[in-house]
Amino acid sequence: MSQISPKLAISMKAFYGDLQLGILGGGQLGRMLIQEAINFNISTRVLDPDPHAPCKHLCDHFTLGSLTDYETVYNFGKQVDVLTIEIEKVNVDALEKLEEEGVIVYPQSRIIRLIQDKGLQKQFFKENNIPTAPFLIINSAADLKTTNFTYPYIQKLRRDGYDGRGVQKIKSESDHKDAFNAPSLVEEFVDFDKELSVIVSRNEDGEVKTFPCVEMEFNPDVNLVEFIISPSTLSFEILQRADDLAISIATSLKIVGVMAVEMFLTKSGELLINELAPRPHNSGHQTIEGNYTSQYAQHLRAIFNLPLGDTRSISNAVMINLLGEKGFEGLAEYEGLNEVLKTDGVYVHLYGKKYTKPFRKMGHVTILDDDREKAIEKARFVQKTIKVKI
The missing domain is CATH 3.30.470.20 (ATP-grasp fold, B domain)
Structure with missing residues (x-):
């Protein structure tokens, strides 16, 4: 008799209500994902630092805790069969460890690590011949003086930008004083x-x-x-x-x-x-x-x-x-x-x-x-x- 593959077993568990799906992040994206997961008889667990998170009263189990703390994410992930995200700002080291120990993490931790860093994203585009605006990676606001981009151009923080934050237009040299003084990428303004x-x-x-x-x-x-x-x-x-x-x-x-x-x-x-x-x-x-x-x-x-x-x-x-x-x-x-x-x-x-x-x-x-x-x-x-x- 042939054995059922672990991945097929996961899918079967979903339909019987035994599957534990973990969601890192308890915002509106997680809320709408849970609303759909109910149709698959999936039991949902959510980790979020906000005690009033939108997912709190919809999921089966809510854990209050940091998404960026290694131990918190690791311990949460050990309770589930499949772990997913609704926000990219999570501890990737913990996800890598969970993957090593057999927890299914989708999207994969290597992809989340890539997406967390806009500089790495841009380099991925360049290496794979994916068309994108010309860019330069810099370490601080002082490096803006060495760029050859014509004004205006765009500065983006490499990490932690979200919902429009961490992005600004540099219109002239006078804007340098208000620029992000952190690892960033500078890209040509796209008309x-x-x-x-x-x-x-x-x-x-x-x-x-x-x-x-x-x-x-x-x-x-x-x-x-x-x-x-x-x-x-x-x-x-x-x-x-x-x-x-x-x-x-x-x-x-x-x-x-x-x-x-x-x-x-x-x-x-x-x-x-x-x-x-x-x-x-x-x-x-x-x-x-x-x-x-x-x-x-x-x-x-x-x-x-x-x-x-x-x-x-x-x-x-x-x-x-x-x-x-x-x-x-x-x-x-x-x-x-x-x-x-x-x-x-x-x-x-x-x-x-x-x-x-x-x-x-x-x-x-x-x-x-x-x-x-x-x-x-x-x-x-x-x-x-x-x-x-x-």
Whole structure:
């Protein structure tokens, strides 16, 4: 009688409710992953340093603790069958040790280590002939004097930048005094036409699928994704190139899970890779209602080595981030919900965050419509109507 492989056994455990899935990070991405995991009878454990984390009351077991402390992450990981992340800022040394001891970690620790360091990311692009903006790695603000980039250019911290933080534009020499005085990368300013994202998924068998490319608009004050339009209506040739780039990166990395590939479309029609996120991503929230398979279901399929789902769009979908309003910090209240819920095709997702502060991600709204322009029009209405205040 043939033996069941350990990986197949993991998948079978999921359907019987015995599988222990660990999630490093208890934010909104973990929350939406848990909502999907319930459909697979998966028992979820979450580690997060916030006692009010959005995942706390949805998971089966919540552990309060640091994501960057070796012992905390290691001890948490020893309790689970499969360990995944919803944020990259985790202790990779602990993940490597867990992998050595047989815990399945997806995405793999080597990929998380690469993504944690924007300098290593850029070097990976260069070594694998992946198109990206020209860059230079520096150690301190003083090194800006030796760069040959013309103003303006972009400085990014190599580590710990997140949600628009750790990125700034250097417009002239006078900006050097306010530059990041830490290991950074400097890259040429890209005069882009659009910012795009492709979510790509890969399971351990090597099956790879992409979600339709989306177009992104950013909040200019904090460089956060604020508006997603899916699917993109760019030419077939551009969309095919975007897909091919995402597949090439996922295949080169041999990642298991989903990964967001963010890219610029320049005014000359060139595609340049900006950054990678090896997890469910803000640019894929609209897949919950807008696609046959959501990015969260796809991530679970990938890490359990199940067949990947149908990524086609069901309808035009526009996603809006609900950000805390400027000047408000305290217990959150949501203005305008009644008005927007009267509109057909509107789906509200609140993240369970008790307190709001300026530009904090408090939820998102997805708007579906068979008419793309009507979907965008409804989204603009939602955007100006819902306010997160106190």
